[in-house]
Amino acid sequence: MIRSLKSWRHLLSDSSDLTAFIAGLPKAELHVHHVGSASPRIVAELAARHPEAGVPADPEALAEYFTFTDFAHFIKVYLAVVSLIRDAEDVRLLTYEIARDMARQSIRYAELTVTPYSSVSRGIPDGAFLEAIEDARRSAERELGVVLRWTFDIPGEAGLESAEETARIATEMTPEGLVSFGLGGPEIGVPRPQFKPYFDRALAIGLHSVPHAGETTGPETIWDALTSLRAERIGHGTSAVRDPRLLEHLAENRIPLEVCPTSNIATRAVESLENHPLAEMVKAGVLVTINSDDPPMFGTDLNTEYGIAARLLGLDAPGLAALARNAVEVSFLDTAGKARLREEIDTYLAGWQRHK
Numbered sequence: 001m002i003r004s005l006k007s008w009r010h011l012l013s014d015s016s017d018l019t020a021f022i023a024g025l026p027k028a029e030l031h032v033h034h035v036g037s038a039s040p041r042i043v044a045e046l047a048a049r050h051p052e053a054g055v056p057a058d059p060e061a062l063a064e065y066f067t068f069t070d071f072a073h074f075i076k077v078y079l080a081v082v083s084l085i086r087d088a089e090d091v092r093l094l095t096y097e098i099a100r101d102m103a104r105q106s107i108r109y110a111e112l113t114v115t116p117y118s119s120v121s122r123g124i125p126d127g128a129f130l131e132a133i134e135d136a137r138r139s140a141e142r143e144l145g146v147v148l149r150w151t152f153d154i155p156g157e158a159g160l161e162s163a164e165e166t167a168r169i170a171t172e173m174t175p176e177g178l179v180s181f182g183l184g185g186p187e188i189g190v191p192r193p194q195f196k197p198y199f200d201r202a203l204a205i206g207l208h209s210v211p212h213a214g215e216t217t218g219p220e221t222i223w224d225a226l227t228s229l230r231a232e233r234i235g236h237g238t239s240a241v242r243d244p245r246l247l248e249h250l251a252e253n254r255i256p257l258e259v260c261p262t263s264n265i266a267t268r269a270v271e272s273l274e275n276h277p278l279a280e281m282v283k284a285g286v287l288v289t290i291n292s293d294d295p296p297m298f299g300t301d302l303n304t305e306y307g308i309a310a311r312l313l314g315l316d317a318p319g320l321a322a323l324a325r326n327a328v329e330v331s332f333l334d335t336a337g338k339a340r341l342r343e344e345i346d347t348y349l350a351g352w353q354r355h356k
């Protein structure tokens with residue numbers, strides 16, 4: 001009895017140690033959405049700017065409203081936030097405050113998925129929208145030490161008109177921070193190949209291809225993303241484990257999967273954390289990165305996702321540092337930036353091990 005209690009205590013101190021390690025670990029995040037990152041604190045600020053919208057401006061009431069119940073509620077919260085983003089100043093505030101939340105988690109670099117179509121189609125002029133995110137990006141880097149880059153994504157449910165508009169903004173107005181082109185929204189009934197011409201245009205100006213695929217549909221959608229959209233990384237890709245040939249292809253060609261464990265449970269792409277295919281992906285030699293997707297709306301953050309990955313993969317501090325290095329490696333940060341961040345991770349790990 002005493003012995004089992006001891007071993008239980010040992011486990012507890014071990015995991016709280018790892019939690020502290022994760023909290024300070026310099027990290028890169030590659031799959032996280034702009035509007036989906038609005039925390040109750042940020043929404044309260046936006047609501048105070050627009051009292052006529054009828055969204056409570058009290059962070060505590062909002063925190064309760066944000067509590068994830070089911071996917072339908074998530075959509076409701078998401079749309080409430082969208083309705084609060086009415087002018088360029090809202091966009092700037094949202095973007096900068098997201099970076100502040102990232103800085104608190106030791107996130108040094110993030111590729112934020114932005115959907116310009118949502119704002120532009122709601123009446124914010126494209127130029128003002130781009131100026132707002134770029135202004136926030138520069139301030140975040142200077143004042144918070146968080147380097148932001150953009151993925152502009154097509155909201156698949158909005159059809160080809162949104163694809164055209166997103167490709168136009170990306171290729172004709174290309175803001176400095178833009179590195180990649182994505183595709184989100186539902187997968188069922190929204191075949192990937194129809195977006196090929198838009199991806200072709202984005203890739204032609206040097207953007208990288210990072211569509212969502214294989215989250216709510218099978219491995220064939222991932223194949224489509226690879227062949228039609230020339231995907232360099234796959235958003236989610238949870239169904240890849242159903243196709244051994246695909247796993248082999250991803251491993252051989254070093255095409256990473258951007259895994260978001262809590263999101264997968266929330267959207268029911270995966271039944272439970274115990275059944276999450278993360279370990280299977282790693283065992284097959286596929287490069288994985290850990291991400292938070294729409295963190296406050298799924299009641300998570302990147303540090304929590306790293307904790308979950310540690311549990312699913314049985315990782316210790318060096319294992320977690322390796323996971324953080326993966327994200328740096330397959331990011332679209334420039335070579336010097338990658339080297340700096342890698343070194344920061346290594347120094348942090350070495351310091352941690354010295355004090356153990």
Ligand SMILES: [Zn+2]
Binds near residue numbers: 033235
């Ligand atoms: Zn996503």
